[in-house]
Amino acid sequence: SQELEQSPQSLIVQEGKNLTINCTSSKTLYGLYWYKQKYGEGLIFLMMLQKGGEEKSHEKITAKLDEKKQQSSLHITASQPSHAGIYLCGADHNNAGNMLTFGGGTRLMVKP
Amino acid sequence: DGGITQSPKYLFRKEGQNVTLSCEQNLNHDAMYWYRQDPGQGLRLIYYSQIVNDFQKGDIAEGYSVSREKKESFPLTVTSAQKNPTAFYLCASRGRGSYNSPLHFGNGTRLTVT
Numbered sequence A: 001s002q003e004l005e006q007s008p009q010s011l012i013v014q015e016g017k018n019l020t021i022n023c024t025s026s027k028t029l030y031g032l033y034w035y036k037q038k039y040g041e042g043l044i045f046l047m048m049l050q051k052g053g054e055e056k057s058h059e060k061i062t063a064k065l066d067e068k069k070q071q072s073s074l075h076i077t078a079s080q081p082s083h084a085g086i087y088l089c090g091a092d093h094n095n096a097g098n099m100l101t102f103g104g105g106t107r108l109m110v111k112p
Numbered sequence B: 001d002g003g004i005t006q007s008p009k010y011l012f013r014k015e016g017q018n019v020t021l022s023c024e025q026n027l028n029h030d031a032m033y034w035y036r037q038d039p040g041q042g043l044r045l046i047y048y049s050q051i052v053n054d055f056q057k058g059d060i061a062e063g064y065s066v067s068r069e070k071k072e073s074f075p076l077t078v079t080s081a082q083k084n085p086t087a088f089y090l091c092a093s094r095g096r097g098s099y100n101s102p103l104h105f106g107n108g109t110r111l112t113v114t
Helices: none
Strands: A004-009 A012-015 A017-023 A031-037 A045-051 A055-058 A059-066 A071-076 A085-092 A106-111 B004-009 B010-013 B021-024 B031-037 B041-053 B054-057 B065-066 B075-078 B087-093 B109-113
Touching: A004 A085, A012 A017, A017 A031, A031 A071, A045 A055, A045 A059, A045 A106, A071 A085, A085 B031, A106 B041, B004 B087, B010 B041, B021 B031, B021 B087, B021 B109, B041 B065
Parallel strands: A012 A106, B010 B109
Antiparallel strands: A004 A017, A017 A071, A031 A045, A031 A085, A055 A059, A059 A071, A085 A106, B004 B021, B021 B075, B031 B041, B031 B087, B041 B054, B065 B075, B087 B109
16 A cells, blocks of 8 residues: 555574665554564554554564654564564554555574 | 464365455454565565445456455455466455554465466
8 A cells, every 4th residue: 555655575584683674655544553464364463552552562573653653663682593474564544444455564593 | 373374285176267366364353454575576466355245346356256245355356367377476464544553464375376
């Protein structure tokens, strides 16, 4: 969706390195969701952010939503091969709860 | 355990044939969604339904049809009018009006049309 831009499109990092994936919206976000996808499989929910300035962490993954609620970042610390996959951000652009749009995804490879 | 079941996982069809993809959920969710994913791309919304017997077109509804006769089921038919049907199809659900809750996804159906 052009409403939600992800960068970079792909990323190759050495195991143990940190990395950041960005998700930018042209509109205010009512909810921002991060998912991980293994090739050929469904999406696994990682984290949800709603409030400006909100930050959540799970294991080595941290997601943040900026104060203006138009940009989010996903940061992985000390990457491992198990982190490899496609990361997608999804967003509610209204509070009706009807449509969730997605960014184009970031393909992450972690080299052992 | 509750979840979303999509079947079949792989589907092959000849050009010009209609094909129906199944999606069943036992999460008691009101809203259900169909997305299409092409290689190297994100998800694009085909159709969604927020309540039984009601559904709305998404961004790329042309060449597709859906029905929502039961809360648990939201089948997607890919018609012969869809010009480029080969893709990975994902079904999802969430509670009605729950803009503050994530979508739950099935494991997808990979459709190949030759």
